[in-house]
Amino acid sequence: MPVTVRLPGALRDATGGETKLVAAGATLREVIADIDRRHPGFASRVLDDKGELRSYVNVYIGEDDARTRGGSAAQVPEGSEVMVIPAMAGGG
């Protein structure tokens, strides 16, 4: 099931500079794995050792925050736009 994935900011260097990709998968984890097959190392930038979303990565499936839909297990409807956005955070 094809979906569009957009990658602003720092994650573009994990995809050779590509910021918009078409990927396949029924869940977010499958979509990430599909991109990782073409761009090895991508998954480890987005998911932790347990396969969950890293704390500094926000993912939106359409308008919905993936964390409210099961995190990396979230369903990704065909034709969805998935945004993978590094957090803007810090403080001191």
Next chain:
Amino acid sequence: MVLSRKLRDEIVAHARTAAPQECCGLLLGEDEVVRRVLRCQNVHPTPETRYLIDGKEVLDALRSSDDFDRELVAIYHSHPRTQAYPSPTDRSEAHWPAAAYVLVSLRAEPPELFAYRIKAGAVREISVVES
């Protein structure tokens, strides 16, 4: 980075309004020239010492831009009580290496404002030119 006096004053005003909490937002423009200040919500649970820009606001800014990576000149936040220099947390949580990080400090008058590039935890100050 080019920043007009008016927009610099907007950032400082945001910092003063948010104090004692940290303020945060985006500086948008092109070719390192800031055209507008987008105030954002600090949604971190301890906003006195940390900031986290509301992800939904970043999503909206992304969706309303044809080329967000080009339009995003800087990410700004305030240090109400400490210097305008990236803290260890600022350095470890900087995930936008193409953007500048602008810090405004309220610890002295007049407030200080500096800009930096942060890449892989390394900090390099960049000049802020008043237009």
